[in-house]
Amino acid sequence: MRVLVTEDDEALRVAVDAALRGAGFAVDTVVDLPEADEALSVNDYDCAVFDRTLPAGDSLRYVADQRRAGWSVPVLFLTARDAVSDRIDGLAWGDDYLVKPFAVAELVARVGSLCRRSGPDPAPVLRHGDIELDSGRHEARRGGRLLALTAKEFVVLGRLLAADGEPVRRAELIAVAWDELVPPASNVLDVLVAQLRRKLGPPPVLHTVRGVGYLLR
Template sequence: MRVLVTEDDAILRIALDASLRGAGFAVDTAVDLPQADEALSVNGYDCAVFDRMLPAGDSLRYVADRRRTGWAVPVLFLTARDAVSDRVDGLAWGDDYLVKPFATAELVARVGSLCRRGDTGRAPVLRHGDLELDVGRHEARRGDRVLTLTAKEFMVLERLLAANGEPVRRTELIAIAWDELVPPASNVLDVLIAQLRRKLGPPSVLHTIRGVGYLLR
């Protein structure tokens, strides 16, 4: 799952980035609304976190303008403003509202909840032969074996299952489980695929398509 964090406070931005990555999210960060707008124009996100007051203005107005065009990514607002009217305004255009100071563990939990809420279009259970992935319960099985997967392994396997036997490019899998900061030539995906093959066990269903990516068959 991929999250955009827009926060002009460098210390808080770095802390949120580290906490969300530690929980298995792919994270992009922006320091102001122009940077956020650029990121949203080129990337797909499962959730967006906005500080209310940014150098270019109130992010609530920015989100409200996007909502009027049909933009539906779940939004969590962060703010030091805790008046009832501020919370009402935030929830009118966003999906959650967290008042500073807050515990980062709570923010991570709320982001996870928003990502799942915005994921209504996905099939609850994906299957390929005796391999089964329950997206809603975050459970994986092969035959009668329960698979213990990391968050990134789950995301990669989910995308491969959703492809219905078609190959998925390396660059797409890296973008799903990490972010654009990981170069395509990095071996992080190769390491993850090797771990995933080991956990899936025989007979092998996860195959490499040289120069393209990976598929299940």
């Protein structure tokens, strides 16, 4: 499933991109409406995510014009506007509305729901060895055994699986799982990885790459 993300805030754009890729989605990111217009003219998307306030203007007006022209791709708006009137306007032309600040894991779940509306394709399933992550069912298994993961553990495991054996940097994993700004030196990721290792069980598959991050092997 392919998702277009239009967001001019670099930190948020990187975090959303990493989280969606970690859940198995193909992602294109742009920073403003002209770039979004170009991407939509040449690619087919299962869902589009728009920040409402962009340098070129309110993305709601852009989406409204697209809808009038017959465009039917599901749209999720991201915004700091939380007034009831703003939500009503957003839902009039979009399909979902998420107010900032939000948990990235919730955004991933909402995008998955919108993608399932757009077509019959199943949600992506990521595999590495005997580990399997089904983002549609929100289930992870090892050797057929269901793993009881938290939302953050699920997202981190998904990003590691998407890397297909390549190392993933600490900063990227932190951006995937935490929507707040967490210093790279914080130990929150180390605690999560220790819990994830315990839940994955033997033989060890989640390894530390010193000075870089973590990988599955």
